[in-house]
Amino acid sequence: MPRSKIELRHVRYIIAAAESGSFRRAAQDLGVEQSAISRRIRDVEDEIGAQLFRRHPAGVDLTDIGKQFLNQAAPGARQIGSALDGARTVANRGRHLRIGVFGPLTMGFLSELFGAFRGDRPGVRLWFSEGSCPELIAAVRREQLDVGVVAEASPGKGFDVTHLWAEPVYVALPDGDPLADQKALRWNDLRDRHFVVTDLPTGDFAKGYLMRNLQTSTGDLQIEQLSVTRESLMQIVAHGDGVTIAGSAHVRHGLPGIAFRRIEDAVLRYGAVHPRGALHRNLERLLALAKSFSERDDAWFARQRLMRPEHRRVPHVDSHRGARGRTPDRLQ
Template sequence: MPRSKIELRHVRYIIAAAERGSFRRAAQDLGVEQSAISRRIRDVEDEIGAQLFRRHPAGVDLTDIGRQFLHQASPGAHQIGSALARARTGAAKGRYLTVGVFGPLTMGFLPELFGAFRCDRPGTRLRFSEASTPDLIAAVRRGQLDIGVVAEASPGQGYAITHLWEEPVYLAMPEGDPLADQKAIRWCELRGRLFVVTDLVTGDFAKAYLERQLQVPRNALHVEQLSVTRESLMQIVAHGGGVTIAGSAHVRSGLSGVTFRPIEDAMLRYGAVHSRGTLHRDLEHLLTLSKSFSEKDQARFVRQRLIRHELRREVRADRYRGARGRTPDRLQ
């Protein structure tokens, strides 16, 4: 049999013209040019060798051949249209991005970022998981995660990293602690203090971080790892059960009974790890949004107690001057 050039859109145009009685009104309903309607219908008429419509000043009417054609073609066209609609709905429901996060979703500008993405891509679901930075990078490299928000990650093989923001590390202590009167804390003042951390992945990171920064023998390090949530940990600090380190998300929450002070020369860098090469559209849009958030004006970052990546050198200089008698306002 000769191969036909007739496509589904030809049938859709014929149905629309027959229902509306006009090529012009059919074009308006379908959002196409009237010439497209006329051309596609003429294609069908040329292929079958007969007219489907009678043209007149008021519009168009189906011929006998046109009615016969539409009677046989309409059910198939409607069935294909319904199948396409159901398939689109199913695809939209099944579309999601897998997002791994080191730490709580309240970090940095993540709540605003994911809220903006949901508004822009309502058909794409976000599936979250929490893990350590090495585990998130490994999951991205294996293709198990689309993106991972990590701390203190360096570029490596099999993945790319987009820097998002940096933030100071704070000491969280009870309101009556002697160090609460200071504007900033030095690491040497924390040796011998009891630190409490969770047994979550952030607690593992905090314990290793304290070991590096305090520079004391392992047997002289006082870190107690507790099976509690982050919220419960802060209550333990408030009640005098020890001190801990915290990020800007905790400082912004203004927890009762807890005082936060920045630790000099303590800064954490956060970034988004993702695969290299061509990215699918949803992931590309999420990364585009993350870049736009990370490039917002510095005043907004100061309000969030965050630091833009490109301003790190300036902040280091501020901290050096602060150590000589002036603490930078952005870290207070």
């Protein structure tokens, strides 16, 4: 069979001319010269040996042969265009990663992880956004994010969690608070305290977490949600206007006027939520690096005030009460 010289652009030009009824308007719509439209359509007409369009002063109309040609060629051209758009979307994913994070990027694990990824894949841009855990999981499910780093959350069917690290929960108290004299505290020690949290996603999480763990009636809870940043919240605590809960990032750096005390058996587990199954190469590489970080020795985690996901907690033994409630044996 003779080899045709007709290309996809020939069909695109015919479709544009048929839809606009004019070679000139088709050229404007496609951003090309009118002569290019006329020449390519003439190429097709010469190859099939018949006219596709009737030319007249007001523009052009399809002939019967032109209508038959377009009815058969247009669906294929549109399918190829759709395939190209899909391939372009996948290719663009290879040049950036959309990452949602619950909490600050200054968290020791994430700071080192993303630094290592940038060194490994310098051509890949990282796009970050913060949100609540439910918001991030929903964004991953809608394919608006490639991965979401969340705390204490389950992504649901069709998605997986790569466990990254666990960390103790601390209460931030003003220096001089009587509870600051204790090395560690229990939830019972905090039931009558006035807690302050932000109205940011981390504050919403903190409020829900406190409500679950203080185990008291809603009317007795003293949790005030303020329109301030995390940094301003800590200043409010330092001035003695309330207490709050904090993670390892704040404790590691320390803040003037504030004492951090660990809450016994209070642990948060962080993980990366992502689609189940085959992943594109940059996300796969990021998760591989995250896994290698999770497998570091306990000394590195201790310096960061974190715990490895597989770290086993030893139950606290109180000489008066015996073995107390423990966190799940495996933090994963």
